[in-house]
Amino acid sequence: MTDIKQENENIPVNYEKLMREIMTIYYIDAKTARQNNKKVAWITSGGPVEPLIAMDIIPVYPENYGAMIGASKMGVDLCKKAEEMGYSSDLCSYARGDISCATVNGGPIGGLPKPDMLVCCNNICGTVLKWYEIQARYFKVPLFIFDTPIVHTEFTPEMKNYVQRQMIEYVQFLENATGRKMDWDRMKDVGKLSVEGQQLWQEVLDTTISRPSPMTAFDAFFFLALIVTLRGTSQTIDFYRGLRDEMRRRVSVGQGAIPHERYRLLWDNLPIWYRLKWLSKEFAKHDACLVADTYTSAWCGSLKYVDENDFIGSAAESYTRIYLNIGVDKMAEIVLSMIDKYGADGIVLHSNRSCKPYSFGQYDIQKIVERERGIPSLIIEADMCDERSFSEAQTQTRIDAFMEMIRTAKGGS
Amino acid sequence: MKHLEEYRRALADPLAYARNLKQETGKAVIGYTCSYAPEEVIMAAGAHPLRLFGTKKQIHLSDSHLQSYCCSVVRGILEEGLSRRADVLDGVIFPHTCDSMQRLSDMWRMNIPFGFHLDVTLPVKLDTESAKEYMIDVLKKFRDDISRKLNVEISDDALQKAVSTTNAIRQSIRTIYDLRSQYPHLLPGDDLYNIVRASMIMDRDQLAGMLAETVAELRELAIGAGPATEKRVLLAGGMCNQPDVYALIERAGGEIVWDDFCTGARYFDGQIDAGTDPMTGIAERLLKRVVCPAKHIDLDGRARHILQLAKDKKAAGVIFLLLKFCDPHAFDYPYLKEYLDEAGIPLMLVEIDDTLPAGGQMQTRFEAFLEMLEKEKP
Numbered sequence: 133m134t135d136i137k138q139e140n141e142n143i144p145v146n147y148e149k150l151m152r153e154i155m156t157i158y159y160i161d162a163k164t165a166r167q168n169n170k171k172v173a174w175i176t177s178g179g180p181v182e183p184l185i186a187m188d189i190i191p192v193y194p195e196n197y198g199a200m201i202g203a204s205k206m207g208v209d210l211c212k213k214a215e216e217m218g219y220s221s222d223l224c225s226y227a228r229g230d231i232s233c234a235t236v237n238g239g240p241i242g243g244l245p246k247p248d249m250l251v252c253c254n255n256i257c258g259t260v261l262k263w264y265e266i267q268a269r270y271f272k273v274p275l276f277i278f279d280t281p282i283v284h285t286e287f288t289p290e291m292k293n294y295v296q297r298q299m300i301e302y303v304q305f306l307e308n309a310t311g312r313k314m315d316w317d318r319m320k321d322v323g324k325l326s327v328e329g330q331q332l333w334q335e336v337l338d339t340t341i342s343r344p345s346p347m348t349a350f351d352a353f354f355f356l357a358l359i360v361t362l363r364g365t366s367q368t369i370d371f372y373r374g375l376r377d378e379m380r381r382r383v384s385v386g387q388g389a390i391p392h393e394r395y396r397l398l399w400d401n402l403p404i405w406y407r408l409k410w411l412s413k414e415f416a417k418h419d420a421c422l423v424a425d426t427y428t429s430a431w432c433g434s435l436k437y438v439d440e441n442d443f444i445g446s447a448a449e450s451y452t453r454i455y456l457n458i459g460v461d462k463m464a465e466i467v468l469s470m471i472d473k474y475g476a477d478g479i480v481l482h483s484n485r486s487c488k489p490y491s492f493g494q495y496d497i498q499k500i501v502e503r504e505r506g507i508p509s510l511i512i513e514a515d516m517c518d519e520r521s522f523s524e525a526q527t528q529t530r531i532d533a534f535m536e537m538i539r540t541a542k543g544g545s
Numbered sequence: 546m547k548h549l550e551e552y553r554r555a556l557a558d559p560l561a562y563a564r565n566l567k568q569e570t571g572k573a574v575i576g577y578t579c580s581y582a583p584e585e586v587i588m589a590a591g592a593h594p595l596r597l598f599g600t601k602k603q604i605h606l607s608d609s610h611l612q613s614y615c616c617s618v619v620r621g622i623l624e625e626g627l628s629r630r631a632d633v634l635d636g637v638i639f640p641h642t643c644d645s646m647q648r649l650s651d652m653w654r655m656n657i658p659f660g661f662h663l664d665v666t667l668p669v670k671l672d673t674e675s676a677k678e679y680m681i682d683v684l685k686k687f688r689d690d691i692s693r694k695l696n697v698e699i700s701d702d703a704l705q706k707a708v709s710t711t712n713a714i715r716q717s718i719r720t721i722y723d724l725r726s727q728y729p730h731l732l733p734g735d736d737l738y739n740i741v742r743a744s745m746i747m748d749r750d751q752l753a754g755m756l757a758e759t760v761a762e763l764r765e766l767a768i769g770a771g772p773a774t775e776k777r778v779l780l781a782g783g784m785c786n787q788p789d790v791y792a793l794i795e796r797a798g799g800e801i802v803w804d805d806f807c808t809g810a811r812y813f814d815g816q817i818d819a820g821t822d823p824m825t826g827i828a829e830r831l832l833k834r835v836v837c838p839a840k841h842i843d844l845d846g847r848a849r850h851i852l853q854l855a856k857d858k859k860a861a862g863v864i865f866l867l868l869k870f871c872d873p874h875a876f877d878y879p880y881l882k883e884y885l886d887e888a889g890i891p892l893m894l895v896e897i898d899d900t901l902p903a904g905g906q907m908q909t910r911f912e913a914f915l916e917m918l919e920k921e922k923p
Contacts, residue, residue, distance in 0.1 A: 219876070219879055220875040265844055281666040284650060284666070290679060291666065293679070461651065485614045488614070488645050489647060492652075495609060496610060496656070
């Protein structure tokens with residue numbers, strides 16, 4: 133994702149390199165946890181990680197690992213292996229990749245460290261429930277299910293009560309798993325750090341409001357890893373503060389992420405991990421910058437429900453009302469507001485075979501966007517990790533046609 | 546047997562049946578999408594609960610809302626709404642189950658102009674005290690919601706009465722399954738299929754009486770009936786929208802002695818304790834009944850259940866019908882197979898889209914599978 137950036141020799145810090153270093157150290161810590169008498173919890177990407185951080189349990193994200201599998205183009209082999217194990221090729225490719233990877237010595241970074249416990253929050257999908265049941269049977273470790281009812285239209289008092297009670301049960305689960313008590317003062321601090329991290333991540337993403345945009349959604353897909361995995365740590369805050377300042381600096385000197393930004397696009401759904409570079413080039417060729425996306429913003433989208441002074445108390449609402457755990461019409465509203473906020477000229481929707489709750493409803497969102505904002509949209513049929521569901525030639529043709537529509541709509545040549 | 550034709554007719558066109566019923570009785574017709582729907586509350590509101598199975602006919606409107614990787618049940622249900630074929634419905638309720646059904650609820654609410662729409666956002670986890678309380682809370686909220694939508698009071702008495710009706714229905718179907726499991730020749734498999742599905746379509750009061758008569762007839766027939774010599778097979782999977790499967794298996798030399806479908810034995814599993822507060826009783830049954838893989842009770846209860854069924858019903862093998870794109874069941878299949886393999890029970894996987902593979906292909910596959918099964922030793 134660096135290829136299409138403008139030349140700039142004066143950047144004091146290389147944030148991509150820095151993030152790779154942070155993630156490397158994080159994975160080394162996780163893989164040596166046992167030697168250091170630390171516990172490892174596998175947790176879903178939308179799950180409440182803060183209690184783990186507060187209790188010194190190392191969170192590990194199979195979904196982040198799924199992204200690594202996809203980006204390193206190991207998806208097809210690992211998915212095939214899962215299919216040999218009896219899993220249908222129609223199932224989520226993150227799940228297939230992780231399930232098969234757990235049984236082999238291989239995959240990126242030589243596999244994930246084994247979990248001491250599993251924490252599954254179903255605010256992102258029902259797939260994680262099945263996936264974590266499978267891993268709980270495989271690793272024979274305790275599983276906590278954090279059940280966040282979908283907020284189709286309203287967040288009811290019944291839901292709030294249920295999720296809030298689970299927050300307490302969750303902490304008790306962790307206390308049982310570690311044999312230690314929660315330090316509630318520490319929890320409070322971690323909660324504050326988490327909120328600050330999310331605010332900074334939002335500020336990073338918001339730098340793309342500027343024209344030209346200092347970064348693309350492809351950069352955001354890359355920089356996302358920290359807010360997912362190390363939310364609630366001061367390291368994350370330092371990193372995103374630096375990154376935000378760097379992006380603001382680029383804005384101040386008019387440095388855009390692509391050479392000639394003429395069109396601004398919004399991306400919907402997970403990235404197509406094995407074609408990030410290719411896609412970013414294809415769009416840049418048309419002077420189109422993907423300035424924002426619904427995916428990376430999901431990790432700061434429910435900030436409005438968080439009370440930083442009562443993180444645990446407000447977590448019921450903030451963790452339940454995340455982007456994917458709401459009705460399609462609510463998702464469409466958010467898409468419309470992002471189109472306005474970032475000044476998008478078109479929307480690109482990745483119809484992702486792996487993610488039914490994210491993808492079903494996209495056609496309706498597309499119609500709403502076309503009706504309410506009259507901007508062109510493009511649907512790319514693909515899969516986030518399984519390259520067998522992607523056709524480069526077909527996608528290229530469709531991108532070209534879509535960009536032609538955008539050009540016409542914008543009255544350009 | 547006298548009611549078989551009525552069951553068959555109701556199933557042949559559930560919406561026409563509902564239209565008739567509505568005309569004759571003036572009952573509001575409430576569609577629902579999943580076996581976790583609290584039918585008793587709908588009945589206590591004086592309305593008629595109608596399970597939606599989705600159509601297999603003329604699917605074209607839903608293609609502009611759903612991608613190709615969506616299951617045929619969700620696609621078929623949406624089609625019935627978009628085409629207005631289901632406009633007899635005064636409302637539809639969507640109990641929370643899988644990701645696809647979850648989005649179907651949104652699409653229905655956003656696109657279907659007739660009838661009201663209600664979500665029943667049930668817990669996914671069923672094994673904790675807080676989940677139980679939440680289940681009860683959600684059901685109570687549903688009671689309030691539907692009484693508002695239909696503008697009727699729902700009394701505890703009406704709930705008790707509905708509970709005793711559904712308990713009687715569940716007991717009758719269980720008895721029919723039991724009798725048939727003992728003497729498979731008493732009733733062709735597709736009639737069994739018709740009975741259990743008709744019980745999600747027909748007027749429940751009327752049905753309770755009809756089923757009791759069917760039970761009595763079967764009991765009569767069972768006297769002096771000889772043991773079956775066919776190979777005994779258990780069906781498992783999600784929901785079965787394929788009546789032909791029964792006849793095909795029977796023609797291939799097998800007898801279906803039980804199933805684990807939500808449109809089958811899972812539907813009538815468990816009774817409601819009518820003695821307690823009816824809402825708590827309804828909740829407790831939903832928490833304890835055989836679980837749908839989109840919900841969680843424990844890590845391997847479903848496999849243990851299927852193993853136990855195979856043992857109890859003396860099934861020589863299990864045929865697993867996997868609806869294409871049904872994630873929860875597809876995730877369960879490998880571990881179910883592992884458990885069955887360990888117990889030495891052969892398992893056959895059949896992936897079904899909206900239609901069965903054409904011609905004799907399916908029958909040949911069933912024959913090959915049945916061939917290798919051992920006959921039950923008398």
